[in-house]
Amino acid sequence: MATSTRTPTGSYSPVWLGLDIGTQSVRCVATDRTGTVVASAARPLDSVREGRRHEQDPRQWWSALVGACSEAMATVGTRSVRGLSLCATSGTILLADTDLRPLTPALMYDDARAADEVDRVHEAGSALWESLGYRPQASWALPKLLWLLRDHPPTNRTRLLHQADYLTGLLAGRLTAVDSSHALKTGYDLDGERWPTDVVDALDIPAHVLPEVVRPGTPIGEVCADSARVTGIPEGTPIVAGMTDGCASVLGSGTFSVGSWNSVLGTTLVLKGVTDTRLHDPLGVVYSHRAPDGNWLPGGASSVGAGVISDLFGSADLDRLTALASDRPTTTLVTYPLVSRGERFPFVAPEARRFTLGTPADEVDAYAAVLRGVAFIERLCFDYLDLLGAPVDGTLTTTGGGARNDYWTEVRATTLGRPLTVPSNADPAVGMTLLARSAESSLAEAAREVVRDAVTIDPVAADTDVLTEGYLALIDALHERGWLPTELTDHAHHRSTR
Structure with missing residues (x-):
């Protein structure tokens, strides 16, 4: 079912479009120079999940994008559209031909079937991964590319496409460059700003399969006539290279200063912050994107999140469950809320699976246990970032669908022991409208003109x-199962006494 938001104004000032390709929907947002949302529309997406498999049909992305854009553009009307930028899920790829026809399904960001290929990736690029400060995982795009090529031998027309450049290519009517943010998990060298040819050759990947890469904010094309006709976006509208959805949320939330962080609670939990140097993580679970202004955006994506609520309580009245949970005393009952098997951040455990500590009395108890579980893993993420030496004491904003639940945000703030700021309209699509504007001036200048409304939710001291206690019980249980490293377990205990 389509969803739309319209903010009528009396102005005919120009607008910029931000497109957010998420797991469950495609959203198109139009904002004016102050960041006010002029139009917004969305269309749903379906996934196929089975064990470590998670696929989508890339053609569904395009049909959803066309529907969302055409609805939003009906509201934009005669306003001038000055540019657009697009964000998508990190590590989602497919093989296509040079005419942008899919040759494979899309392997989604958490598809982990490339477990055998990841060892080859580690061996071929060990020196590079060490210098870049991360270690590719089975769900990353590079091992998944090897997995796809194993059953689809490449021809001279075969191309690897990320979710982002597949759609910008369709908008432009030709193959386009991909941004370095989306290319990171495909092995792109952010320091050298190049594909690592020695690693690519060692993995027997033909060079022509890989796309051109540019920095976020770089113009990469214009909307072609055919795409303009079906989307309503004017022909010739500039297309600006975007970023991954996690990075886009950082921009949309106003997280620009060093030490500030944004926590995106959607299907999964994604943390991104701002540092002036790259973080080096011996476990390889934290990786750093380049920010458009030259700083670094370290963070990671957990396998826990709001997606487990759909799995466990899909037919329930969630507003009712939230109201009932908020009226009950806080307890230590907790569920480790994995969306699918295996954890990626703040630790790597392919064998990890969902479990509950304690016995829920009813559905309300079970629901509250999941909310607490996400909050506890969020705290563990910050404990790990602190262990790595990252500055974590700056502002903390939260975005994503889960941030709209005030009670859940209060549980998270209390668990973290710090206020959580919930910006209005600070979703990834809004962040992409800022990036689209940055092609005309600079990101800093665009951000200064934006008027930000936000609500701050404080911790509840009585529940701390x-x-x-529940948090420490969960991390001990994770450690006892052999999933959580001892050093992080000890650091979490130590930090809880500060």
Whole structure:
């Protein structure tokens, strides 16, 4: 079912479009120079999940994008569209031909079937991964590319496409460059700003399969006549290279200063912050994107998140469950809320699976246990970032669908022991409208003109001790199962006493 938001104004000032390709929907947002949302529309997406498999039909992305854009453009009307930028899920790829016809399904960001290929990736690029400060995982795009090529031997017309450049290519009517943010998990060298030819050759990947890469904010094409006709976006509208959805949320939330962080609670939990130097992580679970202004955006994507609520409580009245949970005393009952098997951040455990500590009395208890579980893993993420030496004491904003649940945000703030700021309209699509504008001036200048409304939710002091007790119980259980490293377990305990 389509969803739309319209903010009528009396102005005919220009607008910029931000397109967010998520797991469950495609959204198109139009904002004016102050960041006010002029039009917004969305269309749903379906996934196929089975064990480590997670696929989508890339042609569905395009049909959803066309529907969302055409609805939003009906509201934009005669306003001038000055540019667009697009964000998508990190590590989602497919093989296509040079005419942008898909040759394979899309392997989504958490598809982990390339477990055998990841060892080859580690061996071929060990020196590079060490210098870049991360270690590719089975769900990353590079091992998944090897997995796809194994059953689809490449021809001279075969191309690897990320979710982002597949759609910008369709908008432009030709193959386009991909941004370095989306290319990171495909092995792109952010320091040298190049594909690592020695690693690519060692993995027997033909060079022509890989796309051209540019920095976020770089113009990469214009909307072609055919795409203009079906989307309503004017022909010739500039297309600006975007970023991954996690990075886009950082921009949309106003997270620009060093030490500030944004926590995106959607299907999964994604943390991104700002540092002036790259973080080096011996476990390889934290990786750093380049920000458009030259700083670094470290962070990671957990396998826990709001997606488990759809899995466990899909037919329930969530507003009712939230209201009932908020009226009950806080307890240590907790569910480790994996969306699918295997954890990616703040630790790597392919064998990890969902479990509950304690016995829920009813559906309300079970629901509250999941909310607490996400909050506890969020706290563990910050404990790990602190262990790595990252500055974590700056502002903390939260975005994503889960941030709209005030009670859940209050549980998270209390668990973290710090206020959480929930910006209005600070979703990834809004961040992409800022990036689209940056092609005309600079990101800093565009951000200064944006008027930001936000709500700050403070911790509940009376619940702090019981939530800390539940948190420590969960991390001990993760450690006992052999998933959580001892050093992080000890650091979490130590930090809880500060």
